[in-house]
Amino acid sequence: MFYIIGLGLSDEKDVTVRGLEAIKNCSRVYLEAYTSILMVQKDRLEAFYGKELILADRDTVETQSDEILRNADKEDVCLLVVGDPFGATTHTDIILRARALKIPTRVIHNASIMNAVGASGLQLYNFGQTVSLVFFTETWKPDSFYDRIKENADLGLHTLVLLDIKVKEQSDENLARGRKIYEPPRYMSIPLAVSQLVEVESLRSTGILHPDKTLAVALSRVGGGDEHQRIVAGTLQELLDHPKETYGEPLHSLIIVGKRLHHLEVDYAEEFAINKDTWRTVAKDVYGCSLD
């Protein structure tokens, strides 16, 4: 059997009981290590599982899937994925490959940011499509995410924005020279994300992302408990001005709040507001929420 097992969002104890049992029975355990990260290191997972982990980078999962799947028709092999296995396309690829090889597969689900975002107090029903925001460079500023946010905003829906993560990336020079030397990992911060959003708004000027009139919620390490989880709510400008350290450790995500905002959502997220007065005033005056 080939298992793809979601690890959930924060540490080794977020695996499910079913997932842990499956891991313990596997002869090879791969850890997918490029689309997301846990708050803990590989050795802590290994100690908890009592198993050695094989790191699987993008190249391994995408082009060497037959090696991962080797003998999985005769023994149990698993690929561990942070969050839920169906966050990223590449995992459907490897399941399709397993099917072609007639290897039975089983997916063990877990929480992912796609549902744990509810921790903000914003209702999952009120979210539109999710978008990704990549690091801009001097010459490459892909902005199709803006159209998606606008589609959601026009319907009054919230948008979950997933922030870029660069793991095991090569510099242009190293890539050109074929040198397998990798840059240190980079995780997009909330202020950088907001500044990129505001930069694109200044070019498009549709008004969906206004520094003082658009509310947003920043999330970090959701589900990690009070000592790790950070949720910060405010206007885009407030989030931009807020000290970077207060957002906690990566990974970060950002919610752009839509106009269908409900007063219960305002009440709940107020707990996380940089400035409770601004939060309620904008919710009332700009979003039209009926608040006491």
Add this chain to the structure above:
Amino acid sequence: MFYIIGLGLSDEKDVTVRGLEAIKNCSRVYLEAYTSILMVQKDRLEAFYGKELILADRDTVETQSDEILRNADKEDVCLLVVGDPFGATTHTDIILRARALKIPTRVIHNASIMNAVGASGLQLYNFGQTVSLVFFTETWKPDSFYDRIKENADLGLHTLVLLDIKVKEQSDENLARGRKIYEPPRYMSIPLAVSQLVEVESLRSTGILHPDKTLAVALSRVGGGDEHQRIVAGTLQELLDHPKETYGEPLHSLIIVGKRLHHLEVDYAEEFAINKDTWRTVAKDVYGCSLD
């Protein structure tokens, strides 16, 4: 501490290790038993946890939350919720109440249908807002869900439709007489859901839900393994004509496929198609997918 703990989607082993540890330390363990169901009964959960469970119906969670929260500032108390704690509004209510009482809270996340729907092979990024479909009666056929599906469809997005569940409902007569006699639980089936969708389409006639030109995917007991999980894909008409038993046990959900459908999504979900030829033909000719 007051914990709200997600149990995941299928049985007792879907709880996380962190969740199980918390349950074992609680002096009172409540099981929320009205917005969703697990595949297993209360006694099996009790045996697995080594704890007695207190069933909490809607009335208890919504109006007697102070009883649930009693002493939670001094001892550990938890509320168990199928899926993830932030699927339904009522759980934000009880956390707000705990905050007002200065009781520390912690949420332990898990998979919910909102992310596990990725098991269909349809990408989470391509989903718009989620809708709920309630049982129609002769005199009450609320159809605002149709506007939501149309908003998604106009953007080419998929819609997750959550099907109604009636647990501990009273008949009009028993309600009027104040008799606490409850009807047997009812779970909306896929054919009934599709017939309600088609009924509303026949009134609205915008063409977003066409019997032979709209693709949909039915899901049941996602994550329950091959012996329980059922995923069935086809046109609305095929789903309507398909024997009801083949959809497996409740709960059921339904995805209305949007036009932004990607060929990899078609390939993956083809495995679940009632008729692979129809599936690919409609994807190609109606949805405009580039398929081999």
